[in-house]
Amino acid sequence: MFRIKNEAEKATVYLYGTIGSDFWSSEESNTAKNFARELDGLKGKPVDIRIDSLGGDVYEGFAIASAIQRYKGETTAHIDGIAASAASYIAMMADKVVMSSFAQLMIHDAWTYAQGNAQELADVVAQLAALDSTIAGIISARSGMELADVKKAMDEETWYTADEALELGLVDEKVATEKRVADALDRTLMGRFKHVPDDAIEKSHAVDTVARSEEGFVLLGNHVYRKE
Numbered sequence: 001m002f003r004i005k006n007e008a009e010k011a012t013v014y015l016y017g018t019i020g021s022d023f024w025s026s027e028e029s030n031t032a033k034n035f036a037r038e039l040d041g042l043k044g045k046p047v048d049i050r051i052d053s054l055g056g057d058v059y060e061g062f063a064i065a066s067a068i069q070r071y072k073g074e075t076t077a078h079i080d081g082i083a084a085s086a087a088s089y090i091a092m093m094a095d096k097v098v099m100s101s102f103a104q105l106m107i108h109d110a111w112t113y114a115q116g117n118a119q120e121l122a123d124v125v126a127q128l129a130a131l132d133s134t135i136a137g138i139i140s141a142r143s144g145m146e147l148a149d150v151k152k153a154m155d156e157e158t159w160y161t162a163d164e165a166l167e168l169g170l171v172d173e174k175v176a177t178e179k180r181v182a183d184a185l186d187r188t189l190m191g192r193f194k195h196v197p198d199d200a201i202e203k204s205h206a207v208d209t210v211a212r213s214e215e216g217f218v219l220l221g222n223h224v225y226r227k228e
Helices: 032-040 058-070 086-091 118-143 147-155 162-168 198-203
Strands: 003-006 011-019 047-056 075-084 096-100 104-107 158-160 173-175 217-220 223-226
Touching (some): 011 032, 011 058, 011 086, 047 086, 058 086, 058 118, 086 104, 086 118, 118 147, 158 162, 162 173
Parallel strands (some): 047 075, 096 173
Antiparallel strands (some): 003 011, 104 158
């Protein structure tokens, strides 16, 4: 679960781990319900949101992003290690986005496992396409990138260095950092991505791990649901 450091002049929220409930480790969970409640409780105080996350449930990500968007105080997102998948557009909802020089930002298409007849699978495809359009719209509006370029980058699962993200307007500032300060990456997710840069793996704690799917469960985003 995320941590909050509430000081007199400013608060810091550590959004490290999985966006939404983590099936394998409750300590890695960052649910929208808890995040929104704690953020609203800060009552407009300036907030630093420090992010190190491989993403998670897309709808939980939307709810966290909405909580940041409606917060009345100044918000600054700091990408400490990785802001991937749902964590990427959460970061972009802040008033200002700062990225560490060694950090990575990744955007990709929404995905899921599905089963059923042709119509049911077609409905899933339509749902994923709608999610992709929503996410691409958020990223395009925040960065100034053309919508078609964002969609192409999502299709290809694109990883950005701090310099690349800054050039494209995905972040507002790059800060030089000598060593990794993030410590709470979800260790079960890195293996499922297709184009993880070698340096991202070296800098993360998520080496030698592969996401698992098991009979009786369905995965939406990075969120595992038990099938009845």
